[in-house]
Amino acid sequence: MFLQNPTKQAAVTTADKVFEQLQHAIVEGDMAAGSKISEPELAKHYKISRSTLREALNRLEKCHLIERKANIGSRVVACTIEGLLELYITREALEGMACRQAALNMTDEEIAHMKNMLTQHAGDKALQDGVSYYQEEGDVDFHYKVILGSHNQQLINLICGQLYHLVRMYRCQFGMHSPRATRAFTEHSNIIQAISDRDGELAELLMRRHIAASRKNIENKIALQKAEQESQET
Amino acid sequence: MFLQNPTKQAAVTTADKVFEQLQHAIVEGDMAAGSKISEPELAKHYKISRSTLREALNRLEKCHLIERKANIGSRVVACTIEGLLELYITREALEGMACRQAALNMTDEEIAHMKNMLTQHAGDKALQDGVSYYQEEGDVDFHYKVILGSHNQQLINLICGQLYHLVRMYRCQFGMHSPRATRAFTEHSNIIQAISDRDGELAELLMRRHIAASRKNIENKIALQKAEQESQET
DNA sequence: CTCTTAAGAATTGTCGACAATTATACTTAG
DNA sequence: CTAAGTATAATTGTCGACAATTCTTAAGAG
Numbered sequence: 003m004f005l006q007n008p009t010k011q012a013a014v015t016t017a018d019k020v021f022e023q024l025q026h027a028i029v030e031g032d033m034a035a036g037s038k039i040s041e042p043e044l045a046k047h048y049k050i051s052r053s054t055l056r057e058a059l060n061r062l063e064k065c066h067l068i069e070r071k072a073n074i075g076s077r078v079v080a081c082t083i084e085g086l087l088e089l090y091i092t093r094e095a096l097e098g099m100a101c102r103q104a105a106l107n108m109t110d111e112e113i114a115h116m117k118n119m120l121t122q123h124a125g126d127k128a129l130q131d132g133v134s135y136y137q138e139e140g141d142v143d144f145h146y147k148v149i150l151g152s153h154n155q156q157l158i159n160l161i162c163g164q165l166y167h168l169v170r171m172y173r174c175q176f177g178m179h180s181p182r183a184t185r186a187f188t189e190h191s192n193i194i195q196a197i198s199d200r201d202g203e204l205a206e207l208l209m210r211r212h213i214a215a216s217r218k219n220i221e222n223k224i225a226l227q228k229a230e231q232e233s234q235e236t
Numbered sequence: 237m238f239l240q241n242p243t244k245q246a247a248v249t250t251a252d253k254v255f256e257q258l259q260h261a262i263v264e265g266d267m268a269a270g271s272k273i274s275e276p277e278l279a280k281h282y283k284i285s286r287s288t289l290r291e292a293l294n295r296l297e298k299c300h301l302i303e304r305k306a307n308i309g310s311r312v313v314a315c316t317i318e319g320l321l322e323l324y325i326t327r328e329a330l331e332g333m334a335c336r337q338a339a340l341n342m343t344d345e346e347i348a349h350m351k352n353m354l355t356q357h358a359g360d361k362a363l364q365d366g367v368s369y370y371q372e373e374g375d376v377d378f379h380y381k382v383i384l385g386s387h388n389q390q391l392i393n394l395i396c397g398q399l400y401h402l403v404r405m406y407r408c409q410f411g412m413h414s415p416r417a418t419r420a421f422t423e424h425s426n427i428i429q430a431i432s433d434r435d436g437e438l439a440e441l442l443m444r445r446h447i448a449a450s451r452k453n454i455e456n457k458i459a460l461q462k463a464e465q466e467s468q469e470t
Numbered sequence: 471c472t473c474t475t476a477a478g479a480a481t482t483g484t485c486g487a488c489a490a491t492t493a494t495a496c497t498t499a500g
Numbered sequence: 501c502t503a504a505g506t507a508t509a510a511t512t513g514t515c516g517a518c519a520a521t522t523c524t525t526a527a528g529a530g
Contacts, residue, residue, distance in 0.1 A: 157329075
């Protein structure tokens with residue numbers, strides 16, 4: 003259920019394990035977004051020393067799940083509309099480029115594997131009427147494979163190692179299950195086709211449109227909510 | 237001389253200060269790229285405890301200047317051709333988007349300020365025949381202003397807070413003073429014009445070409461060096 | 471009653487020591 | 501002489517305590 007970051011290695015040290023637990027807690031919202039973090043309290047809760055906890059906190063900061071200020075302390079990152087839209091803008095830039103690079107650098111085996119995955123997802127999609135699976139793991143799975151396919155370590159680290167933790171957090175906390183499954187599936191197919199054709203320019207364009215479409219979907223929703231609120235106020 | 241990251245605040249804690257010193261040492265090459273880092277040794281050298289040093293190391297890892305492995309230790313990041321090219325690809329994606337956002341979000345004051353800056357650089361450039369100043373701080377200054385002009389905190393943090401430390405490191409270590417000053421100046425002018433026209437699409441395109449041109453410049457140099465080496469070997 | 475100020479409590483930053491893991495060097499068998 | 505295994509040394513991970521800073525609370529002045 004909890005899709006793992008494909009770039010990370012097994013957690014060997016206790017700080018690693020606590021980091022993973024905290025990461026999970028923050029992403030799922032068990033630790034409220036924007037809330038203050040008490041080092042003594044958390045250390046006691048996980049039965050570890052503050053040094054070890056701080057090591058874990060440093061890793062959380064690395065993937066932008068918490069923010070630290072000197073002599074003040076740490077807070078769980080806040081989930082705001084602006085932050086969400088900024089995240090989409092950034093994803094559009096990075097994943098668009100990753101997709102272009104994937105078209106240039108993916109091996110034929112990797113491409114074949116992606117095509118198989120999509121075919122399988124097509125079955126799931128038909129079966130479940132595009133509601134649950136495809137939107138969750140299937141979508142993330144697709145994006146991860148494209149990113150890894152770029153064979154660009156810099157891009158991979160930035161997107162998978164940092165950005166996607168935030169993406170998952172927003173998905174959980176804002177409960178984003180947009181009704182774009184069928185459309186997203188078509189878009190994914192076209193992207194794979196462009197990659198398969200080694201058409202980097204088109205691949206980037208399609209991926210950017212794919213992500214921009216999600217962003218605009220959110221923006222519309224927000225605008226709608228706003229309008230509703232205002233009509234209720236009167 | 238040492239252009240500061242515009243996003244950071246004053247270093248208050250000793251870990252901050254040591255971080256800055258280490259950052260400087262790594263960027264300038266005083267600590268060899270790829271070399272192993274001994275925690276006891278470094279701690280002794282800076283006359284601090286290992287805990288404090290590790291705090292500083294964590295921050296270095298955040299901007300990708302060192303790499304850590306559990307139970308093994310830290311190494312200064314290695315400077316490779318592949319890494320440099322990957323960095324340019326990533327910059328092209330991120331700064332291109334930042335430039336598009338800058339065209340949308342910059343205030344008229346910010347734009348006016350950039351135009352002034354460029355005019356002043358034009359003078360410096362004429363004076364010094366485009367050799368030293370403009371290529372160093374002037375160029376970085378221009379890029380920073382565009383990035384900040386995006387008003388997108390996510391992009392700003394990623395580029396200024398992380399990527400540019402690596403950029404500076406590569407510049408220092410590979411001694412990159414490419415003969416592109418005049419051309420770069422023209423490109424900068426065109427970018428500002430596009431931003432001033434609020435033409436986001438063109439602004440992004442021009443910024444991407446500007447960065448891609450630098451990358452191709454490097455690629456050509458590498459290819460040339462390679463050819464020379466091979467001719468000497470025979 | 472409000473604002474300022476000062477003392478106290480709590481939190482974060484730093485330190486040195488111990489435990490666990492990894493690297494090194496030596497011994498020994500083949 | 502080479503190679504594997506073991507013992508030793510060195511390094512990293514974790515811990516609890518102390519120092520420095522910030523937050524809280526209460527007292528007092530206006």
